[in-house]
Amino acid sequence: MSLSAKEKKLVKTFFTKIAPKAEDIGHEALSRTLFVYPQTKTYFSHWKDLSPGSPQVRKHGMTVMGGYMEAVEKIDDITGGLMSLSELHAFTLRVDPANFKIITHNVLVVMAMYFPDDFTPEVHVAVDKFLSKVNQALSEKYR
Numbered sequence: 001m002s003l004s005a006k007e008k009k010l011v012k013t014f015f016t017k018i019a020p021k022a023e024d025i026g027h028e029a030l031s032r033t034l035f036v037y038p039q040t041k042t043y044f045s046h047w048k049d050l051s052p053g054s055p056q057v058r059k060h061g062m063t064v065m066g067g068y069m070e071a072v073e074k075i076d077d078i079t080g081g082l083m084s085l086s087e088l089h090a091f092t093l094r095v096d097p098a099n100f101k102i103i104t105h106n107v108l109v110v111m112a113m114y115f116p117d118d119f120t121p122e123v124h125v126a127v128d129k130f131l132s133k134v135n136q137a138l139s140e141k142y143r
Contacts, residue, residue, distance in 0.1 A: 003129060007126040007130070008075050012072055012075065014115075014126075018114070021114055026063070027052075027062070028052075028113075029103060030060055030061040030064060030103070032106045033106050036106075040102065040103075067134075068134065078133050082134065083137075097139040104132070107131065108127065108128060111127065
């Protein structure tokens with residue numbers, strides 16, 4: 001599955017639009033992930049507070065969004081561009097790659113909530129496809 005030139009442009013344009021709200025999107029998406037999928041809390045057991053609004057959740061939500069923003073910059077070679085993140089998640093953090101799909105789903109939901117007029121069906125398809133490519137790239141070192 002590859003992204004067409006039109007899809008890449010849609011993704012870049014949409015992520016430029018959401019960039020000022022990236023921290024809020026990341027925070028909301030991670031909060032939803034931890035609440036709805038409590039098994040994901042195991043990766044953050046060293047945090048004192050996993051509740052929505054906590055400084056740790058807000059900070060890591062921005063880290064997640066920073067990874068997506070980096071992937072947009074490297075959209076022509078997502079797998080190569082995210083190799084160090086793949087290695088980190090596979091070898092150091094040992095995150096189950098199934099969790100990438102969970103956070104991605106929540107990011108999509110929150111993007112649609114924050115930008116309903118911009119999150120057209122065409123943008124939705126392009127961003128979903130892009131995020132699937134990111135998930136695939138992050139899972140690369142698990143193989």
